Amino acid sequence: MNTSKYDELEKFAAKLRKSIIIMNCHAGSGHPGGSLSCVEIISWLYCNEMNYCTENMNDPGRDRFILSKGHSCLSLYAALAEKGFFSKEEFKTLRHAGGMLQGHPDRLKTPGVEFNSGSLGQGFSFALGCALGAKRAGRKSRIYALLGDGELNEGQIWEGCMFAAHHNLDNMVAIVDYNKLQSDDLNTKITAIEPLNDKFKAFGWHVIEIDGHDFREISNAFTRARAMAGKPTMIIAHTVKGKGVSYMENVPKWHGSLCPTGKERECAMRECGCEELI
Numbered sequence: 706m707n708t709s710k711y712d713e714l715e716k717f718a719a720k721l722r723k724s725i726i727i728m729n730c731h732a733g734s735g736h737p738g739g740s741l742s743c744v745e746i747i748s749w750l751y752c753n754e755m756n757y758c759t760e761n762m763n764d765p766g767r768d769r770f771i772l773s774k775g776h777s778c779l780s781l782y783a784a785l786a787e788k789g790f791f792s793k794e795e796f797k798t799l800r801h802a803g804g805m806l807q808g809h810p811d812r813l814k815t816p817g818v819e820f821n822s823g824s825l826g827q828g829f830s831f832a833l834g835c836a837l838g839a840k841r842a843g844r845k846s847r848i849y850a851l852l853g854d855g856e857l858n859e860g861q862i863w864e865g866c867m868f869a870a871h872h873n874l875d876n877m878v879a880i881v882d883y884n885k886l887q888s889d890d891l892n893t894k895i896t897a898i899e900p901l902n903d904k905f906k907a908f909g910w911h912v913i914e915i916d917g918h919d920f921r922e923i924s925n926a927f928t929r930a931r932a933m934a935g936k937p938t939m940i941i942a943h944t945v946k947g948k949g950v951s952y953m954e955n956v957p958k959w960h961g962s963l964c965p966t967g968k969e970r971e972c973a974m975r976e977c978g979c980e981e982l983i
Contacts, residue, residue: 706924710753714920717787718748722949722977724783724796728806729964730974732799735808736961738953740779742884742917742944743851749923750849751784759789762817768846769819769835773828774853774882775809776961782806782815790817825853826861829879833865836877836937847931850879855887858896863908869937870909877937878930882917884946888960901941910939917942950976 721744729735747770755768772781779799786793791805798804805814809823822828832850839846856862869877881901885892892898905912911933915922923942930938946960947953950973965973974980 721783736776738946738959739777743882771832771850775822785817825856826859836874866908880940911936917944
């Protein structure tokens with residue numbers, strides 16, 4: 706991939722960060738930290754990786770993206786708006802009763818959403834079912850699921866890992882947004898999850914570790930995933946919670962249920978390139 710393509714991806718990611726802050730400010734709540742940490746992964750998936758069509762999301766041969774860590778839906782909504790699934794005017798409805806954009810993804814309300822996620826672990830299980838169904842139907846479609854690192858505390862994740870390896874789901878790629886923080890504190894202070902690489906390998910997965918903000922490393926990881934036969938792939942993406950907003954980075958309280966106000970709002974908007982709220 707040439708330099709100009711990487712530049713385009715960086716610009717797309719910058720647009721997503723801007724939209725995340727705009728939505729967060731309109732709603733007065735949300736989960737900015739984890740939404741900002743996965744921006745590059747979601748940018749890559751929607752700009753360069755997946756086979757999908759805005760006009761026909763019922764095509765059984767499409768690739769599917771499942772945001773298992775549904776609380777980070779601001780990043781997904783931002784990408785869907787950029788790709789033309791709905792107008793950015795809808796950002797004003799985030800977390801409003803009757804609005805298109807709910808606090809967790811709702812496939813019946815929001816065009817482009819594949820699964821109602823939010824109960825952690827369930828999105829991953831649904832994605833595995835999609836992958837198995839596609840293989841049995843002889844389709845070439847690929848399934849992508851984004852997990853939170855705190856989500857790995859769920860036993861359902863590890864049951865799913867056994868299931869995927871047993872069924873040789875090489876059309877399945879899961880990505881861990883490994884920002885080291887969950888809703889209350891550092892992962893290490895809640896339930897330690899290391900050694901992740903060794904654990905996923907022991908469960909029979911092809912494992913790749915990357916800098917989740919570096920598009921060149923992201924590109925290499927997904928290329929390797931496509932070349933893997935007989936095993937599902939787990940990409941451990943090391944990220945920074947709140948990436949792009951200086952005072953949010955690596956600060957647990959910005960996981961969610963709050964919104965920048967006053968000087969914090971001015972700083973977030975400035976650092977993400979927001980001149981004003983749309």
